[in-house]
Amino acid sequence: MIVDKVKIIIKAGGGGDGAVSFHREKYVAAGGPDGGDGGKGGNVIFVADANMRTLMDFRFKTKYAALRGENGSRNNMHGKNGADMEIRVPAGTVVIDADTGKVAADIRAGDKKTVLKGGKGGLGNARFANAVRQAPRFSTPGRKTGAHEVWLELKSIADVGLAGFPNVGKSTLLSRMTSARPKIDNYHFTTLAPNLGVARVEDVDFVMADIPGLIEGAHEGAGLGHDFLRHIERTRMIVHVLDISGSEGRDPVEDYKKIRGELSEYSRTLAGLPEIIAANKTDITGAEDWITLFEEAYPERKLYPVSAVTGEGVDDLKYAIAGLLKTLPSPEAFEEEGVIEEWEMDGGTLTMDIRRDEDGILNVTGSLIDDVFARIDPEDTESMRHFHKLMEDLGVIKELKKNGAKDGDTVRLGSEEFDFIE
Numbered sequence: 001m002i003v004d005k006v007k008i009i010i011k012a013g014g015g016g017d018g019a020v021s022f023h024r025e026k027y028v029a030a031g032g033p034d035g036g037d038g039g040k041g042g043n044v045i046f047v048a049d050a051n052m053r054t055l056m057d058f059r060f061k062t063k064y065a066a067l068r069g070e071n072g073s074r075n076n077m078h079g080k081n082g083a084d085m086e087i088r089v090p091a092g093t094v095v096i097d098a099d100t101g102k103v104a105a106d107i108r109a110g111d112k113k114t115v116l117k118g119g120k121g122g123l124g125n126a127r128f129a130n131a132v133r134q135a136p137r138f139s140t141p142g143r144k145t146g147a148h149e150v151w152l153e154l155k156s157i158a159d160v161g162l163a164g165f166p167n168v169g170k171s172t173l174l175s176r177m178t179s180a181r182p183k184i185d186n187y188h189f190t191t192l193a194p195n196l197g198v199a200r201v202e203d204v205d206f207v208m209a210d211i212p213g214l215i216e217g218a219h220e221g222a223g224l225g226h227d228f229l230r231h232i233e234r235t236r237m238i239v240h241v242l243d244i245s246g247s248e249g250r251d252p253v254e255d256y257k258k259i260r261g262e263l264s265e266y267s268r269t270l271a272g273l274p275e276i277i278a279a280n281k282t283d284i285t286g287a288e289d290w291i292t293l294f295e296e297a298y299p300e301r302k303l304y305p306v307s308a309v310t311g312e313g314v315d316d317l318k319y320a321i322a323g324l325l326k327t328l329p330s331p332e333a334f335e336e337e338g339v340i341e342e343w344e345m346d347g348g349t350l351t352m353d354i355r356r357d358e359d360g361i362l363n364v365t366g367s368l369i370d371d372v373f374a375r376i377d378p379e380d381t382e383s384m385r386h387f388h389k390l391m392e393d394l395g396v397i398k399e400l401k402k403n404g405a406k407d408g409d410t411v412r413l414g415s416e417e418f419d420f421i422e
């Protein structure tokens with residue numbers, strides 16, 4: 001089940017371009033090359049925000065872009081790196097590449113993960129100077145980046161799920177134990193909205209969810225069962241709430257067995273979650289006797305006697321929960337995360353089109369060519385040599401061959417024409 005789902009567009013910053021420049025000083029005739037490198041583009045980073053519980057904000061703002069690196073400039077000035085774009089999401093958010101459906105990142109509490117890397121900066125002409133090539137009149141462009149559509153899916157919202165029959169006191173206990181009420185208006189639960197609260201023990205916050213109506217037959221899809229059960233599967237532990245007073249004709253020993261059965265019927269994951277048992281309503285007479293009966297039935301289980309109404313035992317319960325949470329490993333990742341590499345832009349978003357016209361000339365067009373051409377001097381032999389190497393590196397030569405280019409063919413690139421030599 002997806003609790004909340006939105007689609008957004010993210011884009012890493014492109015790299016800044018390398019500069020072509022020559023040192024100039026009064027009375028110095030010809031200085032050396034001093035064009036600096038371009039800055040790196042900013043990354044797109046997802047950060048878990050402990051104060052966020054929903055993806056609602058993303059309904060109003062859907063485009064997130066990191067900044068482009070600045071271009072290099074004269075005097076070997078390196079362009080400034082583009083600022084990262086940090087996108088804050090609630091813990092439990094999974095970032096999915098909309099094109100491939102692959103998981104790019106599974107953001108858990110405390111996580112900060114780079115999903116898109118900024119483009120590398122281009123090199124300034126100073127980099128290309130050597131003993132034989134003293135005045136390179138070319139630089140390289142920064143790497144371009146493309147926009148990506150990603151789904152954000154919020155799959156888990158609570159650390160602790162409260163389970164138990166209706167009227168045992170789950171909601172009352174939740175409001176006793178927690179202060180902050182995360183915003184849950186418009187919450188996209190198909191059945192019932194869970195009651196959420198943030199509990200604080202010393203400096204540790206955890207989110208508790210009241211699981212309303214975990215009732216008999218829930219695993220068969222009756223009542224509110226399924227969606228919510230699937231959702232709480234990702235909580236880290238369960239607080240099993242019993243009405244230990246046996247009020248309203250309840251039998252807490254039997255109730256415990258039934259809810260346990262309900263959980264394991266539904267899923268092994270859920271049944272396998274660590275559990276703390278809260279024996280609620282201890283302020284009502286009869287509680288003592290039921291505690292004894294329960295301990296006889298389940299001698300290996302520890303009970304935490306509480307009264308959600310008087311507040312007795314609530315602090316002990318809170319500390320026990322926080323203590324247990326501390327020992328639990330962070331929940332297992334949803335799926336392999338693995339799109340990041342693929343998304344590393346490597347000139348990949350630059351476009352190139354090759355077409356032979358009626359005169360037999362191979363026309364190469366597209367942003368890749370424009371980009372490279374903007375930074376070379378066609379009158380300069382060294383530039384052109386560099387240009388040819390770039391054409392090789394960027395795969396243009398290979399593409400030309402694929403398009404049937406043969407020795408002696410004319411190739412038109414931008415404003416220039418060349419003979420194709422294999």
Ligand code: GDP
Nearest residue numbers: 166167168169170171172280281282307308309
């Ligand atoms: P839930 O259905 O499990 O969420 O139960 P509620 O929190 O709505 O509580 C059901 C009823 O039990 C309400 O009338 C509460 O006031 C009452 N209740 C809850 N906890 C206690 C308790 O510790 N002592 C007493 N005496 N009543 C309680």
Ligand code: MG
Nearest residue numbers: 170171210212
């Ligand atoms: Mg309730």
